[in-house]
Amino acid sequence: MRIARIEHPGGTDHAVVEADGYRLIEDLFASEIRRLDRWVAADDARLLAPVEPRTVVGMAHNTGPGDRLLPPQAFLKPARSVIGPGEPVPVSADLGLVHAEAELAVVLGASGDVLGYTVANDVTGRDLQVADSLWTQAKGQRGFTPLGPWIETDLDTVSVTVGLEVDDTAAPSASTDGLARSIAEVVAWVSGFLPLGPGDVILTGAPGASLPIRPGQQVRASVAGIGELVNPVVEGMHGRRTQRGAA
Amino acid sequence: MRIARIEHPGGTDHAVVEADGYRLIEDLFASEIRRLDRWVAADDARLLAPVEPRTVVGMAHNTGPGDRLLPPQAFLKPARSVIGPGEPVPVSADLGLVHAEAELAVVLGASGDVLGYTVANDVTGRDLQVADSLWTQAKGQRGFTPLGPWIETDLDTVSVTVGLEVDDTAAPSASTDGLARSIAEVVAWVSGFLPLGPGDVILTGAPGASLPIRPGQQVRASVAGIGELVNPVVEGMHGRRTQRGAA
Known part of the structure; x- marks a missing residue:
């Protein structure tokens, strides 16, 4: 469903x-x-965006099998950085290099159980990530967490294709079976220490390559069996305050 | 008020x-x-807890004047780690050393303006902080963000005493005028890049020393002109999932 x-x-x-x-x-x-x-x-x-989470948590390094040698590590993204399908990702020039990352995202249900899955674009400022070891600026800017297009409640997450395209450039094909830790492992580990609740979202890590994005481009993240999440990239309006009611 | x-x-x-x-x-x-x-x-x-924020953001190093030499840096705490006055802070032995930090916290209003101020205890796992460079585990555990006892809407934040006591041990007297960056500077800087909205909370940094906490103790954080936030420390119940409706 x-x-x-x-x-x-x-x-x-x-x-x-x-x-x-x-x-x-x-x-x-x-x-x-x-x-x-x-x-x-x-x-x-x-x-x-299919939910309005209070907590959005991501896996810090969960790409190739080599990441199993490192202890698992998580980061938080601000709940209000979530945007929906078709909403613009603002990227201002002063952010430097900004990347899109396509990921399978877990949506939690009433009692911290898995309600279903959606597609996430974990937009990340690469230059900011170098400058800020806590990643808050790199991953926490307005519009940096596109989610959608909907929640799929029935999905075997062991081996599904995760795709990323920016305009006509596609990242090499990748699958969740390439993640260092499986979706189930990620959910169990994060739930073990982080207080989570209904509508919260876990980004499980990008099994594929990330791609740079610039204003004027269109970015498409997809997960087989769920769907495609498409967002335009626009000239940033960073520095402005969020108005009441804004996501 | x-x-x-x-x-x-x-x-x-x-x-x-x-x-x-x-x-x-x-x-x-x-x-x-x-x-x-x-x-x-x-x-x-x-x-x-006086609000149910979607975003809780803290300042990474904003203690003595020396911190002005570093660029400002922020971290996120999960919204559901917020607890109110009198609610227990769970600390399990496997977390290692855990510290309390008393801070003045800013509560945001309808359009990202400052609604008022409250007291925060930025509970932090020191051993976890060493192991996890992103601090998500160190600062994100259940019950690690006591807030209260209420919001004071009228307060001159330039020079107010911030106190911390654990049972009979008091940290040396400290004031917001000792912070590297003032409350107003912190609000302006964080609002500049982070999407914030009504009820969100900015922890402005601890001007005083932090103190270790253990189960069985009581921790009192205070800000002159606001009030005192008192929480018992209890044996941890980490690893359990949050139930629906839990903060």
């Missing part, structure tokens, strides 16, 4: 993705997903 | 602190605080 969060004339809701529209549901975090008697046509809906 | 978040027989609300009770307010983030016609006696209320 695919569950999206949509903005539509009647408001903002979670909904099951159907062939030509969305069937609203009562509560994403209920023990059973209850479909409501309300349906929104695809043309009347805009996809949002 | 002091604004608390309280649990009372009628629910959970923000309220203005009065001599012998709490006057409920309509909306903490409204442009003007509107007092409601509902009052709760002090005996019927329990203080909670």
